[in-house]
Amino acid sequence: MNLKNLLCERADGVATVSINRPDKLNALNQATLAELSWLITDLDNDSNTRVIVITGAGPKAFVAGADITEINGLSSTKAHQFSREGQALMQRIEQLSKPVIAMINGFALGGGMELALACHLRIASDSARLGLPEIKLGILPGFGGTQRLTRLVGRTQALGLILSGEPIDAQRAHALGLINEIAPPEDLAQTTQAWATRLANAAPHAVAGILESVVVGQETHLEAGLALETARFAICCATEDMQEGTSAFMEKRAPQFTGN
Numbered sequence: 001m002n003l004k005n006l007l008c009e010r011a012d013g014v015a016t017v018s019i020n021r022p023d024k025l026n027a028l029n030q031a032t033l034a035e036l037s038w039l040i041t042d043l044d045n046d047s048n049t050r051v052i053v054i055t056g057a058g059p060k061a062f063v064a065g066a067d068i069t070e071i072n073g074l075s076s077t078k079a080h081q082f083s084r085e086g087q088a089l090m091q092r093i094e095q096l097s098k099p100v101i102a103m104i105n106g107f108a109l110g111g112g113m114e115l116a117l118a119c120h121l122r123i124a125s126d127s128a129r130l131g132l133p134e135i136k137l138g139i140l141p142g143f144g145g146t147q148r149l150t151r152l153v154g155r156t157q158a159l160g161l162i163l164s165g166e167p168i169d170a171q172r173a174h175a176l177g178l179i180n181e182i183a184p185p186e187d188l189a190q191t192t193q194a195w196a197t198r199l200a201n202a203a204p205h206a207v208a209g210i211l212e213s214v215v216v217g218q219e220t221h222l223e224a225g226l227a228l229e230t231a232r233f234a235i236c237c238a239t240e241d242m243q244e245g246t247s248a249f250m251e252k253r254a255p256q257f258t259g260n
């Protein structure tokens with residue numbers, strides 16, 4: 001696919017995807033969503049890609065939401081389809097067996113916040129602002145925000161944020177447990193890269209097992225989650241990487257994981 005609204009750089013097992021509409025604060029129009037959907041599938045199928053970083057081009061925004069000019073005039077039928085397709089994309093990102101890191105370099109609003117919520121880790125610039133301002137447009141979050149935010153921070157905080165529509169700063173988001181780490185803007189890329197490199201060098205079966213156990217397990221009950229954890233633990237123990245990791249520990253050296 002010819003990507004017009006996204007940039008993608010692949011190096012050393014890390015694919016960095018930039019939403020690239022900086023003059024529109026990287027708002028997600030339909031064309032960008034279609035490209036992102038295609039690219040996520042491509043990166044999922046690329047065995048050289050171990051980690052995906054998603055960020056926004058330009059200094060100001062991660063993603064300032066779905067494109068409001070396209071929401072304006074949306075019929076109810078089209079809105080239904082738009083929401084379901086957006087939700088499906090976020091769901092696919094969340095359910096990938098490779099870690100996806102949101103590098104939040106500025107505004108993460110509406111659909112941009114929902115995209116970040118679907119990622120497995122969120123690293124934010126200390127100048128970032130996050131929020132779900134849809135109520136101010138007479139709508140509600142439609143790409144999974146009402147569900148994921150509630151699961152991440154609890155009903156009280158989620159309703160406070162969604163009903164006010166007011167963005168919060170990175171420090172408050174960190175205190176709420178919404179983001180993993182804050183960095184000064186000039187250190188954001190390096191801080192994110194450190195996470196990405198660590199995960200690109202980790203054993204892929206272990207990483208995939210952790211992601212599935214936590215993400216899928218959270219949506220089940222304890223017994224089912226524990227069964228999932230056991231299944232993934234057993235899969236890991238059939239890998240060469242498990243032999244390598246445990247041997248490296250005993251030999252007091254760094255492990256070299258191969259993905260086998």
Ligand code: COA
Pocket residue numbers: 023024025027064065066067068069107109110111133134137
């Ligand atoms: N959809 C479409 N265009 C958007 C957009 C969005 N979600 N967010 C920003 N833009 C556009 C603006 O319309 C503007 O375009 P223009 O230069 O052609 O007029 C450009 O991006 C720059 O935004 P601007 O509003 O001028 O920047 P600002 O610094 O004054 O304000 C925000 C920044 C983020 C506070 C403001 O753009 C905003 O509130 N955006 C909408 C956020 C939102 O409601 N998101 C949820 C959508 S469901």
